Amino acid sequence: MAGWDADRLTREVERLALRGLPRDQLHAELAARIRRAVRVDAACWHGLDPRTLLMTTADPVELLGKGYLAPEDEPAAARAVLASEYDRDDFNGFAVLARRRAPVGLLSESTRGRPERSARFREYLAPHDLPYELRVAFVSRGRAWGCVVLHRSDGPDFSTQEVRTLARQSRPIAEALRASLRVDAALRDDHGHAPGMVLLGRRNEIQLVTPPAEALLDRLGGQSPATLEPVPLPVLTVAAMARRNSRSDAPGPVPSLQVPTGGGWLSLHAAVPRGADHGNVAVVIQPAGAGASVGLELEAYGLTGREREVAWLGVTGVSTATIAEQLSLSPWTVQDHLKAAFEKTGTHSRRELRSKVFYEEYLPAIGSHAPLDAGGSLIPRVSSRTPPT
Structure with a gap:
């Protein structure tokens, strides 16, 4: 099978973006095209919130399907990846890559040939026979819409030319992901749903969940692999950031995410409650306002x-x-x-x-024949006094 050069790959990705495919199908189609230009043993896709650069989705279907991860190993692997993003400094974090002029990171290059310097390598990549890692963030107009981690289980490592080829796909793949969001979030049934709250323990076990949160957790479950349930990836992401903020001398704003789902956008906010056990985090989940x-x-x-x-x-x-x-x-x-x-x-x-x-x-x-509010309007009501940011 003849390999594609960078120009051919870019054209094919741009054509794919016009189809507005659902997320999982888009990932599979993108992976097939990337493999026409670059050898990849397994790809793991992640969604990013373009405002906060926090992870919103995970799609490790290839890692599971090709045997690099067993279902029972996936929660520990996910914890290692989350820790490398939010709990400690590590190489080629997604948020760091998204801000680079060339949003790519080759682990062997970033560690100067010593990948064992990376905690992610020691805890996740090496034990699962994935020593070669290349990460690409997908950025368009300064906004990151997702990223991919490309793996090789044996050498040679990704070449300089391959890294450049994938860097050129950042913008067209970002625009394909952006179009996919319009499909994933096209349905809206948020009317009348109350906010819910989940209290997580230090090991991310659910200690308390309110009834409204149960349905919203089910909706968020589609954003991450089933083996991570009952705590979906977006909830783990904001919880990790809340814990990191609580340990900081100058805590940042309350971590929040806007997550697209098949039933509309959901907003997540997390904080460490005062007086709670060390490591506990409260996460509020609610439909995003109009x-x-x-x-x-x-x-x-x-x-x-x-x-x-x-x-x-x-x-x-x-x-x-x-x-x-x-x-x-x-x-x-x-x-x-x-x-x-x-x-x-x-x-x-x-x-x-x-x-x-x-x-x-x-x-x-x-x-659904929803009733009108006191002003004669359907809820939610669009207010011109609250412009989107």
Whole structure:
């Protein structure tokens, strides 16, 4: 089978992005194309929250299918990967790669030929016969939408040319993942769901779960392998960050994630309760509010931050002159941003854009005959005073 060069691989990935495939199918199709250019023994895919660069999904199907991981070994392997990302400094963390000009990291190169310097190598890669590791973050317009870990069980290691080839795929694969999110998060049945809370012990065992959280945990379970249940990967991610913050002399903001699921976007927030046992973490899970989910939807279409601000105001009835005044822009710049928003979403007017993006917030409520609120509107209500960020 003839190998593809970097240009051919990029063209094939760009064609694939146009299909808007569901996440798991997209991963399989991408892996097949990458293998036409680079030898890969197993690939493990991860989703990233573009705002926080925290992991939202894991897809180790190849590691399991090819026998590098047994189902009973996967929870320990997942803990090792999470620890290398959030509990300690290690080489080629996903967030670090996402900020590099070339968002790739070859473990042997980063460790100067001594991969055993990496705790992840000692605890996970070497014991599972995966000594050669190449990581790629997928970044478009400065936003990271996912990453992949490519493994080889025997030499030679990934070459400099192969690393460059995969670095060139960062943008087109990011755009393919972004399109996939529009499929995964297209359904919305969040109306009327109350927030839920999960209390995790120091070993991530569930000590307490409220009834509303049970259904939301089931939805999040689709974001990670079944062997990690009953605690899905996004919950483990925010819990790990909360523990790290609690140990810091200058704690950061409360860790939060916006996670796409087949039933809409979910928001996760984590904190270490005061007076709780060491290592306990409380995680609140709730449907993302209309403002948050619409903002994420617009970003998934590729709109820049300014384009999202203008589009939000435009489709909620604010005039061009008022938008220009509020955002300190000229009216012509506002029109340029609206035109870009129309092109990226495949619409031609404010009305079409409102129908395409905002109507998805209301369709499930209409179909379920949800009652109107005191103002005569379906819930959730879109407020022009809360622009997406």
